[in-house]
Amino acid sequence: MNLSNNTVLITGGASGIGLALAVRFQQAGGTVIVVGRRADKLAKAAQQHPGLHTHVADVATAADRVALAAWVMAEFPGLNVLVNNAGVQNRVSFADLAADWDSRRQEIAINLEAPLHLSALLAPHLGQQPGAAIVNVTSGLAFVPVAGLPIYCATKAAMHSVTLSLRQQLLPTGVQVVEIVLPAVDTDLGGPGLHTHGVPLDAFADAVMARVAAGELEVSYASSEKGRLASRAEAEAAFKQINNR
Numbered sequence: 514m515n516l517s518n519n520t521v522l523i524t525g526g527a528s529g530i531g532l533a534l535a536v537r538f539q540q541a542g543g544t545v546i547v548v549g550r551r552a553d554k555l556a557k558a559a560q561q562h563p564g565l566h567t568h569v570a571d572v573a574t575a576a577d578r579v580a581l582a583a584w585v586m587a588e589f590p591g592l593n594v595l596v597n598n599a600g601v602q603n604r605v606s607f608a609d610l611a612a613d614w615d616s617r618r619q620e621i622a623i624n625l626e627a628p629l630h631l632s633a634l635l636a637p638h639l640g641q642q643p644g645a646a647i648v649n650v651t652s653g654l655a656f657v658p659v660a661g662l663p664i665y666c667a668t669k670a671a672m673h674s675v676t677l678s679l680r681q682q683l684l685p686t687g688v689q690v691v692e693i694v695l696p697a698v699d700t701d702l703g704g705p706g707l708h709t710h711g712v713p714l715d716a717f718a719d720a721v722m723a724r725v726a727a728g729e730l731e732v733s734y735a736s737s738e739k740g741r742l743a744s745r746a747e748a749e750a751a752f753k754q755i756n757n758r
């Protein structure tokens with residue numbers, strides 16, 4: 514994928530991974546629009562990174578996704594890259610799941626419905642643009658789940674599958690579909706302080722963007738590289754290890 518001079522929409526781009534990717538697309542001459550729910554976070558990101566465009570939307574709702582797609586195509590007709598990055602991660606016990614179903618479904622809406630729907634809404638437009646791409650942000654937990662994060666891991670496994678299907682369906686349009694398979698990275702995912710064991714954000718972002726620029730369609734890093742490439746037996750051993758069995 515050519516990283517230079519793109520017009521890029523990044524969901525969840527005001528913090529963490531999304532912001533790190535936004536900065537790198539900007540440095541490569543791109544026009545970057547970041548989306549999130551918190552206006553104060555977006556304003557802070559724009560202040561710290563002059564030229565960054567921001568938009569408030571909740572990608573969990575279909576109406577916001579439709580409005581976001583219409584807005585971005587009207588305001589930025591050169592849009593040629595969608596980065597499906599927004600995500601949440603919640604600890605979930607099956608013992609409590611039924612009682613709390615409506616809020617639990619939010620994780621599915623944000624992590625799975627949103628990238629599916631936004632990709633479908635924007636693919637026809639992207640197909641008309643040079644150098645177009647959709648970048649999906651998934652996780653090594655797609656391949657080796659943590660049992661305490663059952664919805665999260667399932668949404669990431671589903672997004673790995675969606676990526677393969679979308680890549681195949683969009684072949685005739687020339688839109689590349691890229692997957693970045695993350696290891697634990699030091700961000701605020703799940704709440705501040707919960708991912709300090711992760712790899713440093715900047716080193717991770719520099720490494721994966723270099724591999725994306727070199728043309729790799731599925732890029733992982735550190736522990737997620739092991740998970741992504743594991744045999745069935747290796748994945749089962751890793752599952753036991755990370756779930757303390």
Ligand SMILES: NC(=O)c1ccc[n+]([C@@H]2O[C@H](COP(=O)([O-])OP(=O)(O)OC[C@H]3O[C@@H](n4cnc5c(N)ncnc54)[C@H](OP(=O)(O)O)[C@@H]3O)[C@@H](O)[C@H]2O)c1
Nearest residue numbers: 525529530549550551571572599600652695697698700702
């Ligand atoms: N950090 C890791 O260890 C790790 C590992 C594997 C995969 N990932 C993936 O990386 C992606 C980014 O996560 P991160 O680590 O950078 O965590 P983060 O800093 O918490 O970023 C998540 C972003 O998503 C946005 N977001 C969440 N729900 C949204 C919604 N309904 N509508 C619009 N925006 C929404 C958040 O902004 P608002 O709250 O303001 O909306 C926030 O900017 C996620 O898909 C995550 O699953 C992270």
